[in-house]
Amino acid sequence: MNVFVINSGSSSIKYQFFKMPSEQPICSGLVERIGLEDSIITHKVYTGGHEQVISRTLDLPDHEAGMQEVGRLLTEPEIGVIQNPDEIEVVGHRVVHGGESFSKTTVITLEVKEEIKKLFPLAPLHNPGGYLGIEVAEKIFRKATQIAVFDTAFHQTLPEKAFRYAIPNSYYTDYGIRVYGFHGTSHKFVAEQASEYLAKPSAKIITIHLGNGCSMAAVDGGTCVDTSMGMGPLDGLVMGTRSGNIDASIVFHLVSHLGYDVEQVSNLLNKRSGMLGLTGYSDMRDIRKSMDKGDKNARLAYDLYAYRIKKYIGSYAAALGGLDAIVFTAGVGENDPLTRKLVCQDMDFFGISLDEDKNQKREPGIREINTANGRTKVLVIPTNEELEIANQCLGLLREM
Numbered sequence: 379m380n381v382f383v384i385n386s387g388s389s390s391i392k393y394q395f396f397k398m399p400s401e402q403p404i405c406s407g408l409v410e411r412i413g414l415e416d417s418i419i420t421h422k423v424y425t426g427g428h429e430q431v432i433s434r435t436l437d438l439p440d441h442e443a444g445m446q447e448v449g450r451l452l453t454e455p456e457i458g459v460i461q462n463p464d465e466i467e468v469v470g471h472r473v474v475h476g477g478e479s480f481s482k483t484t485v486i487t488l489e490v491k492e493e494i495k496k497l498f499p500l501a502p503l504h505n506p507g508g509y510l511g512i513e514v515a516e517k518i519f520r521k522a523t524q525i526a527v528f529d530t531a532f533h534q535t536l537p538e539k540a541f542r543y544a545i546p547n548s549y550y551t552d553y554g555i556r557v558y559g560f561h562g563t564s565h566k567f568v569a570e571q572a573s574e575y576l577a578k579p580s581a582k583i584i585t586i587h588l589g590n591g592c593s594m595a596a597v598d599g600g601t602c603v604d605t606s607m608g609m610g611p612l613d614g615l616v617m618g619t620r621s622g623n624i625d626a627s628i629v630f631h632l633v634s635h636l637g638y639d640v641e642q643v644s645n646l647l648n649k650r651s652g653m654l655g656l657t658g659y660s661d662m663r664d665i666r667k668s669m670d671k672g673d674k675n676a677r678l679a680y681d682l683y684a685y686r687i688k689k690y691i692g693s694y695a696a697a698l699g700g701l702d703a704i705v706f707t708a709g710v711g712e713n714d715p716l717t718r719k720l721v722c723q724d725m726d727f728f729g730i731s732l733d734e735d736k737n738q739k740r741e742p743g744i745r746e747i748n749t750a751n752g753r754t755k756v757l758v759i760p761t762n763e764e765l766e767i768a769n770q771c772l773g774l775l776r777e778m
């Protein structure tokens with residue numbers, strides 16, 4: 379079965395084309411730095427054990443422009459992998475917020491699209507891109523079954539004490555105000571890989587997903603018991619452009635003393651804060667360059683970013699009542715040794731001790747980067763949300 383997966387992140391679109399159920403990748407790609415200068419599209423075609431890489435730098439102002447470009451690459455003479463878009467049988471979409479209505483993988487209908495749209499205000503950086511991905515894919519892949527896989531799904535197992543906020547009960551029962559949690563597809567994928575690597579199905583694992591959006595999950599024997607994002611993907615860790623957790627009184631102050639309206643508050647906390655607000659850059663590669671040139675704000679931002687992660691490791695080790703492994707994943711987690719070093723510094727108390735040589739090495743696949751006597755494994759595991767999504771789609775079609 380030909381399954382094409384689209385993962386619209388806040389700053390990137392990732393896509394992969396798989397033959398299922400063999401999980402054989404046909405091509406994949408990444409459109410990066412959407413909305414920044416010099417967007418990069420990297421397209422890989424896999425044929426007979428060979429990997430052909432096509433890289434183009436162009437200006438992509440938004441996700442729609444990015445998706446159009448991906449559509450062109452799939453059928454482009456010489457490098458195209460299909461002649462006709464009708465050859466795609468299933469398109470799996472990453473949809474970030476499923477809200478109250480969707481906790482499971484779902485075939486996309488008009489009603490589903492309406493629900494995804496209703497959730498725009500709760501995931502303003504994501505659901506619009508996901509929605510657009512669906513609209514464009516429906517036009518390009520007319521014969522395919524379009525399926526949504528929600529970031530929120532893996533977190534459905536959170537116990538009530540972890541998903542409820544301490545506000546009057548009716549706000550939960552009447553309005554669905556609760557923790558939903560995000561990046562679930564990624565947390566699930568790397569947690570499963572980690573427990574397989576450890577050969578311990580009951581493993582207590584903290585997964586640390588550091589992309590443009592960042593979140594952590596506490597996973598106990600495969601079940602997610604806590605996570606750092608909340609009702610929307612704004613809470614928790616410091617992110618590329620998002621503040622992570624802040625005191626809600628700051629919002630009152632912005633509104634009553636500085637005259638902000640809702641739109642302006644949302645814009646400030648979602649798009650102008652986080653690493654961007656602290657340094658002027660949202661991309662860790664730019665921040666690292668700036669820090670190496672002596673920029674003190676960049677250094678502070680790194681410290682703040684890592685300190686927040688450390689605090690969550692502490693609280694999740696307590697929530698889990700033990701710790702077998704921490705797992706770094708996604709853009710920053712997989713590629714930035716300095717972040718991993720700062721997070722793991724002075725964490726001997728938790729049995730975390732980093733081997734700096736192993737930390738600096740770049741190798742594909744799962745890497746163990748703790749010292750030999752480190753009680754807690756420190757793992758770098760490349761996430762593969764696309765493969766997880768393809769498998770979820772297959773699972774749903776088999777049930778139908």
Ligand SMILES: Nc1ncnc2c1ncn2[C@@H]1O[C@H](COP(=O)(O)OP(=O)(O)O)[C@@H](O)[C@H]1O
Binds near residue numbers: 388591618
């Ligand atoms: N080599 C690298 N070194 C440091 N950071 C990197 C590197 N490559 C990517 N990143 C970081 O990863 C982020 C993108 O991560 P990704 O998981 O693809 O994000 P998203 O899915 O949210 O768009 C970039 O913003 C950048 O900060």
Ligand SMILES: CC(=O)OP(=O)(O)O
Binds near residue numbers: 387388529591592
């Ligand atoms: C939910 C979320 O923050 O996603 P991303 O990291 O892809 O922006």
Ligand SMILES: [Mg+2]
Binds near residue numbers: 387589708
């Ligand atoms: Mg992502």
